[in-house]
Amino acid sequence: MESEPKRGGLASIARLGPYLRPVRGRVIGSAVAVLCSMICGLTIPLVIQRILDGPVATGDTGGLVWLVAAVAALGATEAALFFTRRRLIAGPSTRVEANLRADLYAHLHRLPIAFHDQWQSGQLLSRAVSDLSTIRRFIAFAGIFLVVNTLTMVIGLGVLFFLDPVLGAITLACALPLIVICTRFESKYSVLSRRAQDQEGDLATTVEESALGIRVLKAFGRGPELARRFAAQARELRGTELAKVRVLALLWGAIIMLPELGIAAQLLVGSLGIANGTMTVGTLVAGITVAVFLRWPVDSIGWLLAETNQTATAAERYWEVRDAEVTITDPDSPKHLPADGAGLLRFEDVRFAYPSGAEVLAGVDLEVRPGETVALVGPTGSGKTTLTALVARLADVTGGRVTVDGVDVRDLPLAELRTAVATAFEEAVLFSASVAENVRLGAPEASDDDVRTALRIAQAEKFVDGLPWGLDTRIGEQGLSLSGGQRQRLALARAVVGRPKVLVLDDPLSALDVQTEAEVEHALRSVLSGVTALVVAHRPSTVQLADRVALLEGGRITAVGTHTELLAANPAYRALLSTLDNERTSV
Template sequence: MTSGETDTDSTTSGTRLRTLLRLLPYVKPFRWYLIGSAGAVLAAMVCGLATPLVIKAVLDGPVAGRDPGSLGWLIALITALGVAEALLVWARRRLASAPGPRIEANLRADLYRHLQRLPVAFHDQWQSGQLLSRAVTDLSTLRRFIGFSAVFIVVNTTTILLGIGVLFVLDPWLGLITLACGVPLVLVSAHHETRYAVLARRSQDQAGDLATTVEESVLGIRVLKAFGRGPDIARRFAGQAAAWRRTELAKYKVLAALIAVIILLPELGLGLQLLVGALGIADGTMTVGTLVAAVTVAGYLRWPIDSIGWLLADANQSATACERYWEVRDAEVTITDPAEPADLPATGGELRFEGVRFTYPGAGAPVLDGVDLVVRPGETLALVGPTGSGKTTLTALVPRLADVTGGRVLVDGVDVRDARLADLRATVATAFEEPVLFSASVRENVALGSPGATDDDVWLALRVASAEDFVRALPWGLDTRIGEQGLSLSGGQRQRLALARAVVGRPRLLVLDDPLSALDVHTEAEVERALRRVLSGVSALVVAHRSSTVRLADRVAVLDGGRVTAVGTHAELLATDPGYRALMSALDSEQEGAVAS
């Protein structure tokens, strides 16, 4: 999923507010912190607004009456208000420091757990950079909003209303002037808020696209260097960065215009207040203390008024971040445990496909169209067929990486959709054509699917996969950390570790999607002989792209056009199926070419 799919503004202010309100369950446990923080800062601002009233009392009392003797308690009151304001600001910061990071951590943990539960089809449709930007950048934006902007939107609005009320008490005309300047301010802010929301969403999506490009170029650095495509990717990166820069500049232009209006209107109001005040003092309808207090209150309101613009902009950006977060969190988890799960038998190992159909979402023609196939207990069945025949898709249905759209997949007579996912994936182990290793130790990578595996179990699995010798030769053996994606190892070493990971839990059913493609012929035969010897009695479905692998299978199934067209032993199919002979001849030619190279 890319920014192009979401670069519209179909949301209203009400919709954005409802999006932000969906965070309330995360905020609720920390509500007293936030209420206390808002209360503290509001009380601090009340102290600030009370100070001009004391100043008025000083000017219109002791100063006007030339009575310095009564200044003492007024000065003490101003001092007390100042100390109280400082303490309340300190309390606000202390109270606000706890909720934001903890709410962010909870949101990120929930998002990560949800990503782990979403089907593979979801991850196939979304760019990893887009998911990364939502899990990192967007949640940081929400943390700042919850801990700061949300509090001050409420507090500053309340302070402005209180300040205008104070001005009306001091002099109705001075209050009307401030109110007259405030109404256009609200209208302008609302107008710029809509424009800013569009740019904020575009900017966040472009950041996700840029993160995807960086991630892909780092992971694929060998390919880029080998084909000399580094400059092309650099130009692509520069183009995306320039587009993001233009969006950010457009954001700042909108914000700059808003801030200019926010600064201009209060200045005009202050000028009018001074004019009206001076005329009032001249004709005796206003005291100097009243004018000074009014100007002081107006000055105190400058920050609350000036901040409204960027607080609203931050609220819009946070609403966009929240919307992007819920786009992922609302994605449906389609592969789940059944309401009443069935127990898988403790022994067995039969795998059966009955009328299996599968169509990818949005695709017209089915990839699998009525597959009937049985893998008997203890049998190794090789699955062969031309590219695009549905072999990998069929293997993905066994551990429920995807669910059939028709028919059934049965493990020991139990429909895989009726079994608990944990039980199913403990019974069925999978090794993929592209081995995925993590930035962790050899032990952690091999024992990934069997957390309770001992070192003896790990070494046995490595021995089965013919990986023991090279692991023992590593600097720290099982404790040696493998770099990102295992790129510090050869292709054959990575695939042998992935194979060891599949067999370490001693599964009853092994699904291998051609995991031996990077091994030389000698090592491949050695690994397969070890598998047959050590894992006797284990059922295995093996997608085979080498004739040597096919020959080690008990039976072979030919998959073509989404259907099983032939099943038999290697010798039987060679004798009776011309298509199979042609396929084997092509595989032999590819293998000979690989050996020659």
């Protein structure tokens, strides 16, 4: 995922203002401290001039002690102010980084599933980690010194003109070309900086996918192929970084060469001035000292501009995600589920189309009565998963409505809706945490007894008790230390632990054997008899356990009835069930 930098990169940095407002005093204080330290450094050459043209030239050493003491005091003050700058800015800059990261993380959770389907996880990871670290470095160092060093160069030129207009003019003549050179190379570096950051995101995606899919890669012997892809991406990133180095090398060459030429010209003019009596030794030494002092501000400009460009790119990449629209939000005037509601689920002329215009659901009407289990079947691509996603508002309808106990799900607060409606997905996603913590994701306030009840319902209690530390056993990333059936049962326990009114199961039993699947279904039916259940079924055995079956074809429910009724009266259902049975037998 690579793109060129947008115009207005500095505007992206400026948009960070609200995050800087709480620490603005510290940032300004840090800038003032470093500016005062620079002024102390620029004052030292003036004192040196007084020493050389005063006590040294006249041989009167009476006032020498005080002048030398002044130089020492200025040097000590300069060091103390630099220390103060770092103490002032270190904490606030990391606090801004933490706030930006927390805000981005929270925003990612608010964004709809459709957003995450379009973005690589590595790209999001690079924005949340490396890009925000770049912004922190800019706040703590580059941004402050870009301003302070510019002011220092202006003040230093003023000091040179005060000492001798010719020395000032020489330095100014060497500084002006730097502005042109920096402006020219800035645009080139911006393009390369954005390209490198995007390539880092692609590289992070490859590493993450390889780590998560290591079993598949090993099983099919595709490790070397992925290694070659990784090496190719790494070479591309290396090439971009080397291109950045070449641009910076040319810039640094000019930045270093021009001040050196200026110092040489000052020595020539100053030596001639001393020879013909138009300039004193103190003035020349002071002028050269100021020019040498200005080397750091001048030499740093190229690096500071590069850091500014990288920060502008990082800010653009941050705002690309942060500005993504949150389309699923709490209603302005929320309603609430009736206290005596039993979980009546209705789909009323439900339609859904992707932003591209492709329509998946074209008017679905279906009622799932309280305590009833309805199996949703249909050919691949018929929209079964999309229909189930609409219940908990993982996506929103584009027409019609979905209601729970007569209340449109879009009128309910999201927290209340997702407490009343629990979902278990086909792919059992677990986290690097204990068994109990994974189950409690479905109900954070659940007690150990509640967790054990949910595990018992999901037929998972026995294998959990067999783990080394029972409920406290930490499972590996994505739960890969468990079997597929164990992962699915933990995901199912997570869905039922909060005792929801409506349970949506998107074929979460795909990794279970037939016997275990029947046990889980039986437990659900017997223990949670008051729960409304909508189950996407890909197995004939699951279909037979449902009270009713709904056939989804062409974006509509074309038939509803018991398994026996549809099997006897609906040819399309018989054909579909035969296909499912064949697939099951082949497995």
